Amino acid sequence: MKATKILNGNQTIAEAVRQIDPDVIAAYPITPSTAIVEIIASFRADGLITGEFVCPESEHSAMSVCIGAASAGGRVMTATCSQGLALMWEMLYIAAGLRLPIVAAIANRALSAPINIHGDHSDTMGARDSGWIQIYSEDSQEAYDNFIQAFRIGEHPDVLTPVMVGFDGFIISHSAEVVQVEDDAAVKRFIGDFKPPYPLLDTNRKFTVGPIDFTDYYFEHKRNQIEGIENSPRVIEEVGKEFGRTFGRTYGFFEEYRTDDAEIGIVVMSSAAGTGKDAVDELRAEGKKIGLLKPRVFRPFPYRQIAEALKKMKAVAVLDRSSSPGAFGAPLFTEVRSALYDYEKRPKLVNYVYGLGGRDIKVEHFKEVAGKLEKIATTGKVDEMLGYLNLRE
Amino acid sequence: MKKETWKELPTGTVNIHAGNSVSNLTGTWRSGRRPEFIEKNCIQCFFCWLFCPHFAILVKDGKVTGINYDYCTGCGLCAEECPTKEKSIVMVKEEIKLAEGRKK
Numbered sequence: 229m230k231a232t233k234i235l236n237g238n239q240t241i242a243e244a245v246r247q248i249d250p251d252v253i254a255a256y257p258i259t260p261s262t263a264i265v266e267i268i269a270s271f272r273a274d275g276l277i278t279g280e281f282v283c284p285e286s287e288h289s290a291m292s293v294c295i296g297a298a299s300a301g302g303r304v305m306t307a308t309c310s311q312g313l314a315l316m317w318e319m320l321y322i323a324a325g326l327r328l329p330i331v332a333a334i335a336n337r338a339l340s341a342p343i344n345i346h347g348d349h350s351d352t353m354g355a356r357d358s359g360w361i362q363i364y365s366e367d368s369q370e371a372y373d374n375f376i377q378a379f380r381i382g383e384h385p386d387v388l389t390p391v392m393v394g395f396d397g398f399i400i401s402h403s404a405e406v407v408q409v410e411d412d413a414a415v416k417r418f419i420g421d422f423k424p425p426y427p428l429l430d431t432n433r434k435f436t437v438g439p440i441d442f443t444d445y446y447f448e449h450k451r452n453q454i455e456g457i458e459n460s461p462r463v464i465e466e467v468g469k470e471f472g473r474t475f476g477r478t479y480g481f482f483e484e485y486r487t488d489d490a491e492i493g494i495v496v497m498s499s500a501a502g503t504g505k506d507a508v509d510e511l512r513a514e515g516k517k518i519g520l521l522k523p524r525v526f527r528p529f530p531y532r533q534i535a536e537a538l539k540k541m542k543a544v545a546v547l548d549r550s551s552s553p554g555a556f557g558a559p560l561f562t563e564v565r566s567a568l569y570d571y572e573k574r575p576k577l578v579n580y581v582y583g584l585g586g587r588d589i590k591v592e593h594f595k596e597v598a599g600k601l602e603k604i605a606t607t608g609k610v611d612e613m614l615g616y617l618n619l620r621e
Numbered sequence: 622m623k624k625e626t627w628k629e630l631p632t633g634t635v636n637i638h639a640g641n642s643v644s645n646l647t648g649t650w651r652s653g654r655r656p657e658f659i660e661k662n663c664i665q666c667f668f669c670w671l672f673c674p675h676f677a678i679l680v681k682d683g684k685v686t687g688i689n690y691d692y693c694t695g696c697g698l699c700a701e702e703c704p705t706k707e708k709s710i711v712m713v714k715e716e717i718k719l720a721e722g723r724k725k
């Protein structure tokens with residue numbers, strides 16, 4: 229039965245896992261995503277799920293188990309973050325290369341050194357070129373909704389690509405919120421059955437999965453892999469709309485908040501977008517023409533749609549919760565800036581790195597950014613293209 | 622065999638041509654030496670057959686009869702493992718002919 233519950237991010241993911249009941253769940257506990265694995269283990273012990281639960285000796289092995297199980301034809305998931313995701317690295321590329329629609333729940337956490345257990349996007353941003361679809365969630369409700377949709381998106385025959393769903397470590401993974409948990413049967417119906425094209429357990433057909441490619445085939449197979457994620461935007465949109473028709477919450481590539489007549493804008497993902505919206509409300513009350521854009525899908529990057537949404541603004545700040553040392557800017561910034569390159573008329577763009585290692589970002593910091601944007605919008609001049617928020621200088 | 626374009630390949634790194642390694646003539650990899658079978662010394666222990674990484678030891682009617690040079694890479698494992706006092710497989714010099722082995 230449909231129910232309104234008080235759950236934190238980890239619990240909402242576990243609820244979705246219980247409802248989906250994947251064939252194989254392979255995961256190794258790591259803070260702050262540990263609770264997902266613990267709750268799933270108790271579900272299994274209590275007979276609430278029937279899928280195999282495998283707890284191997286490391287995240288590298290967990291992803292390897294996922295790859296094996298998905299190759300066999302199973303619906304498969306894992307949960308991890310930070311060092312755990314980093315340890316999965318080489319296997320992430322293999323999952324994507326084999327076109328296995330594994331779903332991973334990631335409680336986004338900073339990477340060592342220095343060691344830190346709090347939320348930032350360094351982990352998934354590091355995996356942005358691994359070939360996985362990446363969806364980011366603002367709160368527990370979105371984490372739940374995105375996680376359910378991830379199966380439908382990844383398993384679509386035109387897509388067949390693994391999907392990672394991010395939600396900020398601790399800020400979302402450990403904060404209790406009111407969450408709408410849908411009816412078990414309705415979720416199962418929405419997900420439907422997974423029909424893998426080449427399940428290894430189908431012994432009637434002869435084929436090999438993942439043999440070596442030399443110079444004569446590797447390139448073609450890689451291009452073939454890219455096609456899966458290139459096909460995904462249409463599917464992501466369709467699934468987001470169908471989710472809306474079924475459960476009342478519609479999803480697209482990003483959310484626009486009060487951008488209609490906005491002259492300045494802030495682009496920010498995940499939990500900080502909630503704080504950003506509060507700041508926008510306060511600034512709007514003061515008469516400032518400001519809006520916010522919250523990307524939900526980072527891979528594939530919806531460059532055309534984002535550029536269309538931002539092109540009329542005068543100045544835009546892109547806020548990144550990760551850094552790309554030595555690069556032209558942090559990951560989200562370089563994507564947004566590139567997306568706008570082909571437009572004659574486009575806003576001035578600046579980049580702020582915030583919240584590394586779980587550093588708080590408050591309404592006042594968004595206002596600080598808005599102040600700088602206003603100045604850029606009036607003068608048309610950018611003094612500082614890359615800055616840091618709430619950092620002791 | 623005509624090589625597929627990326628659009629013609631099956632989804633995922635899947636090879637649907639079962640047994641297609643037959644067309645991969647690994648004998649073309651040999652460079653400078655090849656094994657030679659000396660039947661009179663052979664005790665039919667099958668060590669060479671067991672160790673050969675390319676299934677290049679020819680067997681007929683349950684007996685080792687020689688080497689399949691279409692697939693033998695000249696690695697020398699068979700000669701190394703052959704246990705007879707007077708070796709039943711020895712590595713000999715071979716002139717490199719690029720076209721060698723490309724019979725099929």
Ligand code: SF4
Nearest residue numbers: 673693694696697699
């Ligand atoms: S040299 Fe190597 S490849 Fe050739 S027959 Fe001997 S073991 Fe096999």
Ligand code: SF4
Nearest residue numbers: 663664666667669703
């Ligand atoms: S290892 Fe030597 S003795 Fe044994 S079967 Fe092969 S060639 Fe004959």
